[in-house]
Amino acid sequence: MEKGEEVRNKQVIFRDYIENYPKESDFNIREKTIHLEVPKDSNGVLVKNLYLSCDPYMCILMKKIKGPSVFTSYTPGSVTTGYGVAKVLDSGHPNFKKGDLVWGTTGWEEYSLVTKPEDLFKIDHTDVPLSYYTGILGMPGITAYAGFYEICAPKQGECVFVSAAAGAVGQLVGQFAKLMGCYVVGSAGSQEKVDLLKNKFGFDAAFNYKEEHDLDVALKRCFPEGIDIYFDNVGGKMLDAVLLNMRNHSRIALCGMISQYNLEQPEGVNNLMNLVYKRVRMEGFVVFDYYPLYAKFLDAVLPYIREEKIVYVEDVVEGLESGLAALVGLFNGHNIGKQVVVIARD
Amino acid sequence: MEKGEEVRNKQVIFRDYIENYPKESDFNIREKTIHLEVPKDSNGVLVKNLYLSCDPYMCILMKKIKGPSVFTSYTPGSVTTGYGVAKVLDSGHPNFKKGDLVWGTTGWEEYSLVTKPEDLFKIDHTDVPLSYYTGILGMPGITAYAGFYEICAPKQGECVFVSAAAGAVGQLVGQFAKLMGCYVVGSAGSQEKVDLLKNKFGFDAAFNYKEEHDLDVALKRCFPEGIDIYFDNVGGKMLDAVLLNMRNHSRIALCGMISQYNLEQPEGVNNLMNLVYKRVRMEGFVVFDYYPLYAKFLDAVLPYIREEKIVYVEDVVEGLESGLAALVGLFNGHNIGKQVVVIARD
Numbered sequence: 001m002e003k004g005e006e007v008r009n010k011q012v013i014f015r016d017y018i019e020n021y022p023k024e025s026d027f028n029i030r031e032k033t034i035h036l037e038v039p040k041d042s043n044g045v046l047v048k049n050l051y052l053s054c055d056p057y058m059c060i061l062m063k064k065i066k067g068p069s070v071f072t073s074y075t076p077g078s079v080t081t082g083y084g085v086a087k088v089l090d091s092g093h094p095n096f097k098k099g100d101l102v103w104g105t106t107g108w109e110e111y112s113l114v115t116k117p118e119d120l121f122k123i124d125h126t127d128v129p130l131s132y133y134t135g136i137l138g139m140p141g142i143t144a145y146a147g148f149y150e151i152c153a154p155k156q157g158e159c160v161f162v163s164a165a166a167g168a169v170g171q172l173v174g175q176f177a178k179l180m181g182c183y184v185v186g187s188a189g190s191q192e193k194v195d196l197l198k199n200k201f202g203f204d205a206a207f208n209y210k211e212e213h214d215l216d217v218a219l220k221r222c223f224p225e226g227i228d229i230y231f232d233n234v235g236g237k238m239l240d241a242v243l244l245n246m247r248n249h250s251r252i253a254l255c256g257m258i259s260q261y262n263l264e265q266p267e268g269v270n271n272l273m274n275l276v277y278k279r280v281r282m283e284g285f286v287v288f289d290y291y292p293l294y295a296k297f298l299d300a301v302l303p304y305i306r307e308e309k310i311v312y313v314e315d316v317v318e319g320l321e322s323g324l325a326a327l328v329g330l331f332n333g334h335n336i337g338k339q340v341v342v343i344a345r346d
Numbered sequence: 347m348e349k350g351e352e353v354r355n356k357q358v359i360f361r362d363y364i365e366n367y368p369k370e371s372d373f374n375i376r377e378k379t380i381h382l383e384v385p386k387d388s389n390g391v392l393v394k395n396l397y398l399s400c401d402p403y404m405c406i407l408m409k410k411i412k413g414p415s416v417f418t419s420y421t422p423g424s425v426t427t428g429y430g431v432a433k434v435l436d437s438g439h440p441n442f443k444k445g446d447l448v449w450g451t452t453g454w455e456e457y458s459l460v461t462k463p464e465d466l467f468k469i470d471h472t473d474v475p476l477s478y479y480t481g482i483l484g485m486p487g488i489t490a491y492a493g494f495y496e497i498c499a500p501k502q503g504e505c506v507f508v509s510a511a512a513g514a515v516g517q518l519v520g521q522f523a524k525l526m527g528c529y530v531v532g533s534a535g536s537q538e539k540v541d542l543l544k545n546k547f548g549f550d551a552a553f554n555y556k557e558e559h560d561l562d563v564a565l566k567r568c569f570p571e572g573i574d575i576y577f578d579n580v581g582g583k584m585l586d587a588v589l590l591n592m593r594n595h596s597r598i599a600l601c602g603m604i605s606q607y608n609l610e611q612p613e614g615v616n617n618l619m620n621l622v623y624k625r626v627r628m629e630g631f632v633v634f635d636y637y638p639l640y641a642k643f644l645d646a647v648l649p650y651i652r653e654e655k656i657v658y659v660e661d662v663v664e665g666l667e668s669g670l671a672a673l674v675g676l677f678n679g680h681n682i683g684k685q686v687v688v689i690a691r692d
Contacts, residue, residue: 002376069623070594070623070624071623074634095433114404149546169570211429235618235619239618248416254618254621254622255622256622257619257622260619265616266617266619267614268613268614268615268616268618268619269615269616270611270612270613270614270615271612272581272585272600272603272612272615273581273603273606273612274630275600275628275629275630276600276601276602276603276630276631276632277415277416277632278416278630279629279630279631279632280629280630281628281629281630282621282624282627282628282629283621283625283627283628283629284620284621284622284623284624284625284626284627285622285625286622286623286625315488332655
């Protein structure tokens, strides 16, 4: 492609605010054209999107967010945004040049003009799959790293429970915990995911929460001595059952509550008094706060990947149309591992 | 009294486990006799009880506690126990001698044989009211001190909210916060208490939660910029409303949840997702863990009392019969300040 060339740009348009989980009909796909150059006087970068990431937080942006929030709702009628890996085709910013690979927030479209490129991360290590920068080496990776090491304050031998454990974040938290010598149990929503947790990620045990009549009983079976660390990705009933099983001076990292995102009114959590009796610290966190740790994080995790001490499972689909179905499927637990959408491979 | 003398010992007997808040009929008062000496081969101490303390946790001990807990239920048919100030009449323990003043767990009776005197604290400073060792200088005092300074990690100028603010713990937390240069608001259950908060304890504002139609609105009125620190003594609906008003990186100390102790099933708390968005740390604590700080605590608080930088309000009744009514009244908010029962003055 030549600079300034006009090409087709297929785009995913967010139609209007939603109340529950997203459906494919909440989006339109349209074709526009785009000039492959940065407008004059812009310090943006023009990128070709390679891999797009399906992440649970996107459901939050599809709702009308009331009051001040760390998030800003999508604008109805505009291109959907999300994390992705992209290649710079033209740059108006001194830190980026044509050919650079980057990850960060981009559009759900073939080409994007990124107007705040200072929020993009440059990709320096390409001996690992590029798509990993939507997952283990991107936002979900730092989420797992910061949430586990910074919030959970883990110690060797502790008992760790992870919900949504086969997801983009959960699979990493479990493997970080195993590398620390912890006893690790995960929950997931299908037998296939449970098998993955035990056979691929090395979890000590796992259970399918949909098959358990009583989550408290399931947790007591897996943790007869109780839980030292709970990495919560789901909230709701699971969190409530976990509260009954926390040990003295245990920690809960609240990463997100995917089970609650489709509810008008979130479910009530009844067992908070256990936080007092057991002196539990429960702490929410947002990954943005930990982006300054990114270099340190890469230094820790890249060797694990290269030495195959950590494995990472992706669920890959091709094209924006399939990507939409995959995004919607995320909220029904259809994905096995990190949900990635390939737009182009280079 | 002479050593070994046999005297009358009026006692409050816990009848049987309760389901809701305590009633006076959950107890019997009986008269026994006691020999004022420690039995041979016992390392206990025989004390004369002077002041008894009415504390919310006693309601928890009146219920049948299921599963492992930091608390042990009262034994039906036995003497009720609680915190108190007492004078040693006879000692089988090398650390205590006749005439020593102590505070710690004793019986609701005129004289008690304390069989684990190593858990008692010796009272060295008697230039302050002895009854203070049931409150500001006893368990509630360390509770306020540890919960505020250790759990809340306060900074000058922060916005602090305290529930049950006129109680034994709350009045201290608010005054500690004012001494740190914080903006402090308290909630309580009557106009009289609200006046006390504003006029006696120096809170910047206070409201009667019973008069507020919408707690969220009341909190937004008092904290237009949000809350940095919430010292929670009540749980339930107040906690849920507070969650909507916490600022980024704020802290919640969970001290106890008196609003929940009479419920078969605790109320659901719906707004936990705010802990994620706002990166809130919510942490339960139990005062026992902080007893090693007692000497440091006294060094900090005794000068505040002597210099009248902190005031302390007690609600004092005389005798075991009135004490029972006062204990029951605690759960209906009848007390104004720390509820103390005088058994004897020396």
